[in-house]
Amino acid sequence: MALQLFNSLSRQVETFVPLDPERRSSDGRPYVGLYCCGPTVYDYGHIGNFRTFVFSDLVRRYLDFRGYGVRAVMNITDVEDKIIRRVQKSGQGLREFTSVYEKAFLEDLRTLNCQPSEMPRATDHIADMIALISKLEARGLAYRTPDGSVWFSIGNYQGCGCRYGVLKALDFSQMRAGERVAADEYEKESAADFALWKARVPEDGEVSWESPWGPGRPGWHIECSAMSMALLGPSFDLHLGGEDLAFPHHEDEIAQSEGSAMQGPGRPFVKYWLHGAHLLVEGMKMSKSLGNFFTLRDLTAKGFQGREIRQLLMSAYYRETFNFTMDGLAGARSALTRIDECVDKLGGLAGNQNAAADSTLLSAFTEAMDDDLNVARAWAVVFDWVRETNRQLAAKVMTSVQAASALAAWTQINSVLGLGRRVVEEAPADLLALAHERVLAKKAKDFAKADQLRQQVKSQGWVIEDTPAGPRLKRG
RNA sequence: GGCGGGGUAGCCAAGUGGUAAGGCAGAGCUCUGCAAAAGCCCCAUCCGUCGGUUCGAUUCCGACCCUCGCCUCCA
Secondary structure, eight states: OOOEEEETTTTEEEEOOOSSTTOBOTTSSBEEEEEEOOOBSSSOOBHHHHHHHHHHHHHHHHHHHTTOEEEEEEOBBOOSHHHHHHHHHHTOOHHHHHHHHHHHHHHHHHHTTOOOOBOOBGGGOHHHHHHHHHHHHHTTOEEEOTTSOEEEOHHHHHHTTOOSOOSSOOOGGGSOOOHHHHHTOTTOSSTTOEEEEEEOOGGGTTOOBOOTTOSEEEOTTHHHHHHHHHHHOSSEEEEEEEGGGIIIIIHHHHHHHHHTTOSOTTOOSEEEEEEEOOEEETTBOOOGGGTOOOBHHHHHHTTOOHHHHHHHHTSSOTTSOEEEOHHHHHHHHHHHHHHHHHHHHHHHHHTTOOOOOOHHHHHHHHHHHHBTSOHHHHHHHHHHHHHHHHHHHHTTOOOHHHHHHHHHHHHHHHHHHOOOOOOOOOOOHHHHHHHHHHHHHHHTTOHHHHHHHHHHHHHTTEEEEEETTEEEEEEO
16 A cells, blocks of 8 residues: 545545656655745744644654655744734844744754754745745736735636635635734735735834835745745645645645746646644633643643653644643653553563564554554554563563564654653652662661651652662652 | 534544444552552443434434534634
């Protein structure tokens, strides 16, 4: 079986075939270009944002596992309405303001063990955007308004035989002309038209660039078209993002990009569009007033590790709303421990032995993931394997070669899951000394003292576990 | 109002026209000075409701109920 992916363009599961099957990446593997809409850096990222980014990381890692050479790009949106408002409030310069959140975002990605992508900043690609808008203007798809803004004309785009509304079945005549439409209307010709270039207004402060249409700044959608095409070419394999971006953001990206006619006949801007569903927290939409709004940092501050959060975010099918709960997070911790213990024991048995990866395990995992990244099935494969491995270890019927083979397969699977390895926090020296003292007390059968020492360590927030190799201290 | 997802055990969550994966929690057992950790094991006569098709439906069809999202800020 080959990798199957749900393509928002066709609203169907399709077999993944690269746009240019003969093309090779620098390492000689079949090339795949992947773009994921990245963050707007005006605040710390929340777990909803990171569900999408972990999803993107999973896609990218799985393609790699499947033998593709992936070039991955994720933009950093560092100019946008909300950013400008906050910049004005803070009194900082644009870059000064955004760099704080950009840096935090990169740290957060590392916390979640997301592989680094190329991350172009919107403000570093203003020239590309201006060039693209000029191209659209020359082709009659863009028009200026007296205030100096430039708009994309949906009407003219459709007039040259292009379809608008491919990612979602939209019926514009049935749409409610909501109150939100009015706010951004300026003087555009049609409600569906969107801004390519926004003329400078006093509230923009210093945030402004020169352009053929006068000072201003880019519209929201144009950056992704300009940067993805600049780095991946006018036509590439995969474009990812949260489901809310399908319309209007991605729809507008398609219109702008294909409107430029840079793709060549019969070539799409993007071959496969993948959209990740949102998450709920404790069954409700995340909101600050409900008290269920979590940044990644809120969770790590509570003592959760990135890999635990990552595991939970990856535990459900990406196209369905996922309910993120604190119970679930505790559950992810237990589930990971189960895997960690098993892998540690295998490591002990395998020693320095080398062996070919267990192909049964790998193919079961691959079959699950090929099914549109059915991670729930993949986890079942992993945990079935853990149980069977534990049985064999307990029965002492596993050889070191078998252990090495299982471990080799796990290493490959974990290159996709990206869980890394368990990190054990070292206890402070004074607590280790107490634990040692307790060992002596136990030897002397002074159990009252032993229990008292355990209590003393516990009051410092650490738990003593007696193991055959001596006491182990862990956070309580 | 239009469009699109969901409703499966206490919680999370797969799946199939032939009788329900996996994880967490919980019970039991092993181990243990006591614990903890870990392991094994058990845990849905039933898949929102009501009809229909079928030898057989949780899975297909219809209706209904509930719920979430999108409809130009949004991962």
